[in-house]
Amino acid sequence: MTLQQQQLLHLSGATKLYNGHPVLNDISMTINTGTATALIGRNGSGKSTLLAILAGLLKLSSGSLLPAKPKLRISYAPEAFPGLRMSAEEYLYNMGRISGMSTALLENKIVQLLEAFQLSPFRKQAMTGYSKGMLQKVNLIQSLLGEPELLLLDEPLSGLDLPAQHTLIELLKELKHSGTALVFSVHEPLCVEALDAGVHVLQAGRTLMITDAGKLRDKPSSYILSTALSQQAHTAMTELTGYISSQYVHHRYTGEECMEWEVEIAWTDEFLRHILDMGGSVLSLEQRSGKSGLEQWMDPKQSGEATA
Numbered sequence: 001m002t003l004q005q006q007q008l009l010h011l012s013g014a015t016k017l018y019n020g021h022p023v024l025n026d027i028s029m030t031i032n033t034g035t036a037t038a039l040i041g042r043n044g045s046g047k048s049t050l051l052a053i054l055a056g057l058l059k060l061s062s063g064s065l066l067p068a069k070p071k072l073r074i075s076y077a078p079e080a081f082p083g084l085r086m087s088a089e090e091y092l093y094n095m096g097r098i099s100g101m102s103t104a105l106l107e108n109k110i111v112q113l114l115e116a117f118q119l120s121p122f123r124k125q126a127m128t129g130y131s132k133g134m135l136q137k138v139n140l141i142q143s144l145l146g147e148p149e150l151l152l153l154d155e156p157l158s159g160l161d162l163p164a165q166h167t168l169i170e171l172l173k174e175l176k177h178s179g180t181a182l183v184f185s186v187h188e189p190l191c192v193e194a195l196d197a198g199v200h201v202l203q204a205g206r207t208l209m210i211t212d213a214g215k216l217r218d219k220p221s222s223y224i225l226s227t228a229l230s231q232q233a234h235t236a237m238t239e240l241t242g243y244i245s246s247q248y249v250h251h252r253y254t255g256e257e258c259m260e261w262e263v264e265i266a267w268t269d270e271f272l273r274h275i276l277d278m279g280g281s282v283l284s285l286e287q288r289s290g291k292s293g294l295e296q297w298m299d300p301k302q303s304g305e306a307t308a
């Protein structure tokens with residue numbers, strides 16, 4: 001915790017039973033101001049249940065949830081949002097008034113957010129006619145209206161088009177910077193990396209691991225696609241400094257068998273030269289992060305099995 005960060009909420013030994021069966025089992029986490037925490041895990045691993053508990057909407061079967069102060073301003077955007085009969089503008093206005101916002105501030109905020117999410121042209125239409133993505137935008141705008149100290153988002157990117165995803169991430173970055181604590185469930189790496197989030201991996205209601213985006217990010221490598229070389233030339237390449245791995249792959253367009261080389265970026269030129277010297281052709285070159293990136297942790301069972 002940096003000097004400026006303060007504890008907002010502490011969850012300890014949280015267990016939630018449904019029909020005697022634990023769907024969350026002994027979960028502990030501390031949420032500090034100005035931080036982002038991503039909950040990741042397979043479908044049914046307990047992310048939504050945990051968010052509803054943090055929001056105070058579900059009671060714990062055992063364990064404790066301790067806010068650092070009595071009236072913490074919490075906003076919550078649930079996973080599903082129904083198409084109500086009222087217009088988005090009306091709904092947002094009502095929600096803002098319920099949370100105690102002043103009319104002037106609220107009207108201003110609604111206009112800004114509807115514009116940012118490109119919903120202004122539809123603001124007076126009944127939400128029964130909205131698409132899934134449009135409803136998700138209203139759901140998110142509702143959670144962004146006030147100035148929450150803790151913002152809980154259940155799969156916020158779900159159903160959003162790309163511009164809306166970027167708008168949301170920029171807004172979340174600003175909120176985090178201004179001290180709001182963010183906790184969100186997510187199946188895509190985009191949010192985790194952009195918000196430099198801590199990562200809480202759930203598996204069947206239990207904490208599998210706690211880490212952060214920085215640790216999960218791989219050092220990028222160069223990936224060179226070349227025509228297949230002779231066995232002798234291939235072996236010589238594998239002995240060069242900077243070699244990481246190689247595999248036979250089929251070319252995306254021609255279907256031809258070729259070789260993909262993963263090499264350290266600093267040695268890329270050497271490898272390109274060797275391929276040409278050995279009679280091969282370079283088909284493409286790109287730099288990207290390696291195999292065990294964040295995507296792998298989006299499917300924690302697989303990772304758990306791999307390291308077991």
Ligand SMILES: Nc1ncnc2c1ncn2[C@@H]1O[C@H](COP(=O)(O)OP(=O)(O)OP(=O)(O)O)[C@@H](O)[C@H]1O
Pocket residue numbers: 018019023041042043044045046047048049050079185
């Ligand atoms: N009201 C309920 N009654 C009984 N079981 C429930 C209830 N709500 C959730 N569960 C169960 O709790 C487990 C965790 O569900 P939860 O919705 O929290 O998972 P999730 O990680 O958010 O899943 P997803 O990625 O699909 O949204 C699941 O097995 C689910 O069936």
